[in-house]
Amino acid sequence: MGLGDFFSRLREGLARTNESLVVRVQEILATRTTLDEATVTRIEETLLTADVGVTTTAAIIDRLRREVKEHGVVRPEDTVRLLREEIERVLSGSASPGEPGILPDQPRPYVIMVVGVNGAGKTTTVGKLAHVFHRSGLSVLVGAADTFRAAANEQLDVWANRAGADIIRQSSGADPASVVFDTVSAAAARGTDVVLLDTAGRLHTKAHLMEELRKIRRAAGKRLEGSPHEVLLVLDATTGQNGLQQAMKFGEAADVTGLVLTKLDGTAKGGVVLAIAAERKLPVRFVGFGEGIDDLQPFEPHTFARALLGMPAEEH
């Protein structure tokens, strides 16, 4: 797939949010010639409905009011431009520096552990990530450290196969820390570039499950000092703001280094990305927007903003 195709897929994935957000704002503006107070209030409601969040909505609305005050009349097309600028500004605060997908100067093997609540999309994300790395010419080893669910191994096997990655697994019920140790050992022995560790879904309110996660983490560090180099928290965007807040608590309990937002295609509330970005607690590393292997991309604020707003890909 070329870059243009990737952009189209992202934009397609974000179509429902675009409809609930940008298209609605455009509809509101279509019948007006100036931006009056009633219109600003309707735009505010639209942003809140798309789960953009109170902080970000307030920032956007403040900006609109300031423009009206300073320049008197604000034309509808300028409103959409202001909206885009504000969205980009908020998103760029949450991007991680560098090129997230490619990892040129990182230690080898580069170990990434994937965590999150039940059903968030962890295993799917591991499969898609394996594909992203494999596609960029890196060797990938996947560790099946979800030994809790009986079918977990088979599901991960299918994804590893699709992505062209090898997998290390033990029987279901085995100690996940031991799978992690085995996987990192095998990767070190084989000279593998990237290790992806899938873990079982869990709730942060269950202390023993959080302790297990720390133990899994230590097992990687014991075999390879400094690893895991990243712990990615997978968040299901369809759970809306409250769900995400809960899951963020998980992040605090588990030494998470970055976020993956999944299922952005399944929701009209993709504005949650803005809400999460505004908090600036953890960088958004990847976004998932479908069940296919190509439906994951490194998070890049400018591109994401354009896709969210339904704009065409930029010409280079």
Ligand SMILES: Nc1nc2c(ncn2[C@@H]2O[C@H](COP(=O)(O)OP(=O)(O)OP(=O)(O)O)[C@@H](O)[C@H]2O)c(=O)[nH]1
């Ligand atoms: N539409 C859509 N579905 C997704 C996406 N990511 C994952 N899913 C679906 O969400 C469901 C759960 O995904 P899994 O990857 O199994 O989630 P998990 O976090 O590994 O689940 P547990 O291991 O049981 O905690 C599956 O049906 C996936 O196909 C996405 O970006 N978009």
Ligand SMILES: [Mg+2]
């Ligand atoms: Mg899973």
